[in-house]
Amino acid sequence: MDVDRSKVLVFGAGNFGSCLADHLGDSAHTVYIWSRDPKVVQHFNKFHHNPDVLRDHTFPASVKAVGPEFPSEEIIREVDVLLFAIPTEGVRETLAALKPKLDISNLPLLIFVNKGIEIATHALTLEIIVDTCGPEIAKQATFISGPSFAKEIVKRQPTSVSVASLSSEHADKASQLFHQPWFRCYTGDDPIGLELAGALKNVYAIAAGMSDGLGFENNTRASLITRGLAEMTRIGIAYGASPLTFLTLAGVGDLFLTCSSSTSRNYTVGYRLGKREKIDYIIKTLGSVAEGVTTAKALKKIVNDLDVSAPIATAVYEVLYEDQDVEERARWLMSLPPIRELDLPEHAAGKPAQRLLQKLELAV
Structure with missing residues (x-):
């Protein structure tokens, strides 16, 4: 994985998914952002604007919308990073659909930015990953959290976040992927x-x-x-x-x-x-x-x-x-x-x- 020029697939075209796609696309990465809404996909690719969120912001040409169908195995195996910016209640379903499409011998970097606890199980996302994808994938998963409003990130206002994983190697990779003069990352080993x-x-x-x-x-x-x-x-x-x-x-x-x-x-x-x-x-x-x-x-x-x-x-x-x-x-x-x-x-x-x-x- 080339952290300077990676291919990233973002699940979720809401405020935070969109702003992180914009940040990564403006940092020399190639970014795909997945939406279930065909109108969002068409509008985004035609005008480089998200019609639902951050409406006044123009996204770089390096960011392309995909969907509404679930991303293909071809795209999933092409990218270096999978970034999940969907509500916690949707994580289990998304990972269950994703697992069969993963190349276990060449896993992408998995990054999760959702903040919540699953209602039915009271599970954290780390546990949902174990349940759906197994312990080896879960141990490599990385999590990003911190004071980071989307509208300020797209303005390139100074922002700092925490990056945690059970694997220091993968936490470092996620940190390097996002780190820019306007976006600082601090790593840790306590994702729970x-x-x-x-x-x-x-x-x-x-x-x-x-x-x-x-x-x-x-x-x-x-x-x-x-x-x-x-x-x-x-x-x-x-x-x-x-x-x-x-x-x-x-x-x-x-x-x-x-x-x-x-x-x-x-x-x-x-x-x-x-x-x-x-x-x-x-x-x-x-x-x-x-x-x-x-x-x-x-x-x-x-x-x-x-x-x-x-x-x-x-x-x-x-x-x-x-x-x-x-x-x-x-x-x-x-x-x-x-x-x-x-x-x-x-x-x-x-x-x-x-x-x-x-x-x-x-x-x-």
Whole structure:
């Protein structure tokens, strides 16, 4: 694989998939971007514009749309990189369709940028990869996360992200592929923690939006972000992730961005809930996916199974799925008894991560 001039196939023509295709296409790579919508494919190839997202942006000629049929075996075996920028709920189906087309003796670099937890199984993407493609492919998979709004990436505004994999070799390759003077990559070896951080921060962004929607200001938002980080870290440790991962760009960096920007979809959901709109109407009129809504349901099950204290995440779940009043839940959070600020578990079993590592054949 020539990291300076690679061929890349991007699954997903949404905001993030499109902006990363643009970034890579502008970095001397040849890029195919797959969409299920024939209108998107035709419009993109004719005008070098995406009619659904980033509408004002002109994409380089090195980026070509393919679809709506699933990419052929010929294309899949031609490319050096497969980049997945689809919602987590679609990853299992996509990988199941992809597996028979892969050349196992000459695998491309697999990069995942989705942020979420599968609802039915409560699985992270790493586990979905194991289930569909096997442990050897999963051990090579790489994950990218961090504070990275699509509209700023296409403007070439300075952006930094975390890149994690169980294979340092593949993390380095992904980092080199993306790294540019306007786009910095920092590698790590904790994809489980990176995935948890990327998924969980969306739930706390909903909480931050609720706070602003209720009319609370800076003190409240700062408290929510800080205590949200404490909850994320506590959940991560109990799950089996490294606590340090939550201090990275994928952790506190992405949490801060998503909780403090009115352009965040998850923040917007929370803000509208704070204004007393109903969640069904918000989802219907949002115009895009807010993964924090579904993640909140999966997270509630994880929190219960791990027996971890996560009152902010619990309150978000109760507003979303139990029709609890958002202002009443805010009062409940503030009326909880005082606790030690640094109350992370000292001896966590980490059973979910242990089970996943056994699937990966990395633990007994």
